Amino acid sequence: MENKQMLMIPGPTPVPESVLLSMAKSPIGHRSGDFSKVMEECTSLLKWLHQTESDVLMLTTSGTGAMEAGMINFLNQGDRVLVGVNGKFGERWGEMAQMFGMEVEIINAEWGKPLDTEVFREKLEGDKNKEIKGVIVTHSETSTGVLNDLETINKYVKAHGECLIIVDAVTSLGAVNIPIDEWGLDVVGSGSQKGYMIPPGLGFVACSKKAWKAYETAKIPRSYLDLMPYKKSAAKNTTPFTPPVNLIFGLQTALRMMKAEGLESIFARHQRLTAATRAACKSLGLPLFAPDDAASTAVTAVAPTNVDAEEVRGVMKKHFDIALAGGQDHLTGKIFRMGHLGFVCDRDILAAISSLECTLQKLGVEGITPGSGIAAAAKVLAES
Amino acid sequence: MENKQMLMIPGPTPVPESVLLSMAKSPIGHRSGDFSKVMEECTSLLKWLHQTESDVLMLTTSGTGAMEAGMINFLNQGDRVLVGVNGKFGERWGEMAQMFGMEVEIINAEWGKPLDTEVFREKLEGDKNKEIKGVIVTHSETSTGVLNDLETINKYVKAHGECLIIVDAVTSLGAVNIPIDEWGLDVVGSGSQKGYMIPPGLGFVACSKKAWKAYETAKIPRSYLDLMPYKKSAAKNTTPFTPPVNLIFGLQTALRMMKAEGLESIFARHQRLTAATRAACKSLGLPLFAPDDAASTAVTAVAPTNVDAEEVRGVMKKHFDIALAGGQDHLTGKIFRMGHLGFVCDRDILAAISSLECTLQKLGVEGITPGSGIAAAAKVLAES
Numbered sequence: 215m216e217n218k219q220m221l222m223i224p225g226p227t228p229v230p231e232s233v234l235l236s237m238a239k240s241p242i243g244h245r246s247g248d249f250s251k252v253m254e255e256c257t258s259l260l261k262w263l264h265q266t267e268s269d270v271l272m273l274t275t276s277g278t279g280a281m282e283a284g285m286i287n288f289l290n291q292g293d294r295v296l297v298g299v300n301g302k303f304g305e306r307w308g309e310m311a312q313m314f315g316m317e318v319e320i321i322n323a324e325w326g327k328p329l330d331t332e333v334f335r336e337k338l339e340g341d342k343n344k345e346i347k348g349v350i351v352t353h354s355e356t357s358t359g360v361l362n363d364l365e366t367i368n369k370y371v372k373a374h375g376e377c378l379i380i381v382d383a384v385t386s387l388g389a390v391n392i393p394i395d396e397w398g399l400d401v402v403g404s405g406s407q408k409g410y411m412i413p414p415g416l417g418f419v420a421c422s423k424k425a426w427k428a429y430e431t432a433k434i435p436r437s438y439l440d441l442m443p444y445k446k447s448a449a450k451n452t453t454p455f456t457p458p459v460n461l462i463f464g465l466q467t468a469l470r471m472m473k474a475e476g477l478e479s480i481f482a483r484h485q486r487l488t489a490a491t492r493a494a495c496k497s498l499g500l501p502l503f504a505p506d507d508a509a510s511t512a513v514t515a516v517a518p519t520n521v522d523a524e525e526v527r528g529v530m531k532k533h534f535d536i537a538l539a540g541g542q543d544h545l546t547g548k549i550f551r552m553g554h555l556g557f558v559c560d561r562d563i564l565a566a567i568s569s570l571e572c573t574l575q576k577l578g579v580e581g582i583t584p585g586s587g588i589a590a591a592a593k594v595l596a597e598s
Numbered sequence: 599m600e601n602k603q604m605l606m607i608p609g610p611t612p613v614p615e616s617v618l619l620s621m622a623k624s625p626i627g628h629r630s631g632d633f634s635k636v637m638e639e640c641t642s643l644l645k646w647l648h649q650t651e652s653d654v655l656m657l658t659t660s661g662t663g664a665m666e667a668g669m670i671n672f673l674n675q676g677d678r679v680l681v682g683v684n685g686k687f688g689e690r691w692g693e694m695a696q697m698f699g700m701e702v703e704i705i706n707a708e709w710g711k712p713l714d715t716e717v718f719r720e721k722l723e724g725d726k727n728k729e730i731k732g733v734i735v736t737h738s739e740t741s742t743g744v745l746n747d748l749e750t751i752n753k754y755v756k757a758h759g760e761c762l763i764i765v766d767a768v769t770s771l772g773a774v775n776i777p778i779d780e781w782g783l784d785v786v787g788s789g790s791q792k793g794y795m796i797p798p799g800l801g802f803v804a805c806s807k808k809a810w811k812a813y814e815t816a817k818i819p820r821s822y823l824d825l826m827p828y829k830k831s832a833a834k835n836t837t838p839f840t841p842p843v844n845l846i847f848g849l850q851t852a853l854r855m856m857k858a859e860g861l862e863s864i865f866a867r868h869q870r871l872t873a874a875t876r877a878a879c880k881s882l883g884l885p886l887f888a889p890d891d892a893a894s895t896a897v898t899a900v901a902p903t904n905v906d907a908e909e910v911r912g913v914m915k916k917h918f919d920i921a922l923a924g925g926q927d928h929l930t931g932k933i934f935r936m937g938h939l940g941f942v943c944d945r946d947i948l949a950a951i952s953s954l955e956c957t958l959q960k961l962g963v964e965g966i967t968p969g970s971g972i973a974a975a976a977k978v979l980a981e982s
Binding site for chain 1: 612
């Protein structure tokens with residue numbers, strides 16, 4: 215049906231009506247006092263969301279632009295960096311670091327499996343001359359639904375003492391606890407079309423004091439993505455370049471909603487939706503691509519063996535107006551991904567799972583017990 | 599009055615209600631067939647607007663990001679480049695080119711005066727060894743309301759034969775004729791919050807075949823702002839990174855409106871509004887900062903001698919709900935700027951001029967004939 219689509223991809227995520235309506239307001243001048251007030255509130259709420267007293271800067275970019283800024287402002291050409299790669303986004307950061315002339319050491323894991331934290335420990339403990347300048351980790355690997363063990367990897371980075379940890383939190387921020395200051399994370403990048411519940415177009419970079427220290431000796435040429443002008447402007451509740459005023463109106467509304475819900479409730483909700491989705495898939499005999507102990511709370515990837523993943527997506531879209539994501543690169547056609555990130559409630563999961571059950575029946579998948587998926591999901595939701 | 603503000607700054611410009619409502623639609627997946635159709639239409643209409651058969655690429659950036667992409671993809675470190683500087687934006691491109699290690703030669707003109715095309719001719723004709731690789735020109739200098747003579751400067755660039763012309767058309771695109779293919783302009787950068795009639799958040803870069811030839815030897819490290827992935831993706835009606843879906847919904851609506859109005863009508867309207875504004879200011883004894891033969895059709899800067907520019911802005915805002923822009927850098931407090939770019943009609947100019955007249959009366963400015971400003975504006979509008 216027209217205008218009836220339910221977005222269950224891992225971004226863009228569903229946007230609350232109140233946010234959409236905020237964005238439909240006429241723009242105001244970005245150098246006005248009224249806009250400064252909006253910036254002030256957003257900056258304060260962004261710090262709350264990021265659990266940090268340090269800077270959270272707002273860029274007119276996608277999440278990829280934010281991650282590039284997070285690298286080139288704090289690392290140098292020739293710097294030895296470890297990049298965890300177990301999916302498409304980790305791969306992208308490795309290529310990006312290479313493009314900027316860093317000496318990149320890829321720490322691979324199979325797509326669908328979490329990064330082995332022990333490899334990071336060995337490399338970091340073995341680096342007696344402190345040559346490793348950065349560790350780049352994708353927290354929630356959107357392409358596979360794997361949540362990497364950021365807390366443990368970060369402990370080894372802290373024990374190393376010298377190098378920075380640069381985190382792709384694009385689909386984990388607002389979906390799982392990332393206490394930036396408590397853990398001492400240095401650079402955390404994210405994008406608006408994910409846990410923030412607003413459309414794409416804004417990138418965010420949180421930067422620690424240690425990162426700013428590294429900035430002083432960072433020499434990669436940069437201008438639009440140079441973070442210092444953003445930091446200086448943010449201190450005056452403004453921006454160095456014209457910001458996307460209407461998206462920021464949306465951000466203000468969305469952050470207020472998040473604040474009202476509270477961080478713990480937000481994280482618990484994502485946990486609950488993930489558990490319900492996974493329980494349902496198991497009951498329906500649908501193999502999950504990521505293991506239980508490394509499950510992203512943003513997206514669940516399913517690797518069906520007795521039905522074509524693309525056919526599932528097709529029926530879900532055509533008959534139930536639900537958009538699921540497919541696999542990327544070599545996973546194309548092998549998995550489908552169900553997003554449960556941001557503005558998603560329990561009812562949405564029940565609707566999606568019951569539609570999935572019906573889809574499997576339409577496709578003539580054998581051996582499933584009708585109602586078993588929704589029963590499993592409902593049990594999780596009822597008990598949590 | 600709340601929600602009654604009339605934006606007369608040179609960006610963000612007023613946004614049509616239909617565009618605002620397009621942006622308030624729920625986002626759809628950026629990798630979906632439905633979104634590809636939107637991209638296809640936008641790309642086609644962007645080429646129409648730019649009067650080019652070559653590429654017009656869409657980036658999630660401000661206009662500054664688009665201009666950076668326009669430089670670093672086609673020029674190299676050490677390249678000799680001429681940068682015209684007669685205002686804040688020209689100055690920015692000079693600093694940016696320097697940041698990326700280019701050998702920058704600034705061609706200055708007084709702020710408020712147009713660039714001297716003869717200096718470009720001399721430099722380019724004198725460059726027998728073809729060392730000049732780029733000429734960077736701000737077409738409409740937003741900070742002063744001066745329209746530089748792009749056509750003439752470009753003729754000297756064409757006569758030189760080797761170097762590229764890189765144009766900041768941020769406030770001229772859609773406000774004055776820029777026949778990109780006919781003139782053979784190489785790189786033309788712009789931003790959404792100007793003639794496009796949509797909020798900020800999208801940058802555009804038009805690139806000629808000659809520019810793509812230069813791309814092959816361009817070595818400045820870049821990733822998010824590397825234009826080749828945008829070109830390749832655009833050919834498939836998609837984007838390399840998540841695009842600002844809702845802004846692109848707005849863009850689609852705005853470009854349809856522009857197509858319906860027609861390029862000639864759009865340019866004639868901007869010409870008419872500019873002429874009316876300038877005639878009114880002259881009648882009111884308000885000195886215009888830019889000369890008549892170099893007047894931007896996007897913004898008119900006024901340098902009042904018998905009243906404080908900031909007081910004028912204050913009364914216009916407080917009593918008439920009209921936002922004017924102030925002066926930047928050393929022009930702060932010395933000029934005010936009245937935007938008439940994008941979604942602005944004849945009635946808006948009459949409202950603004952009559953409010954300005956009333957403002958001058960409130961401020962006790964002597965020697966003005968009440969009604970003379972609006973009479974002069976009305977005459978222009980009635981006769982054109």
